[in-house]
Amino acid sequence: MVDVEGGKQPMTYTHQNHAYTIVYNGELYNTEDIKKRIIKKGAPLSWAF
Incomplete structure (x- = not known):
């Protein structure tokens, strides 16, 4: 588990003109x-956790 200090929400990521937004608590x-599965599907990771 990683605690990102000052984490801002909602979190929005835009890829190929599509915006993906989540609010997570x-x-x-x-x-x-999860990271390995995302990479395996070919999605770019511009964020790190």
Whole structure:
């Protein structure tokens, strides 16, 4: 789990003229698994967790 100080919400990411926005309030424990799955699908990661 990573605690980003000053994390701003909502979080918006734009890719190929599509905007994706989330508001998140909780804990995420499987970040490495999620990161690997996103990379495997070919999505660019411009953010790090």
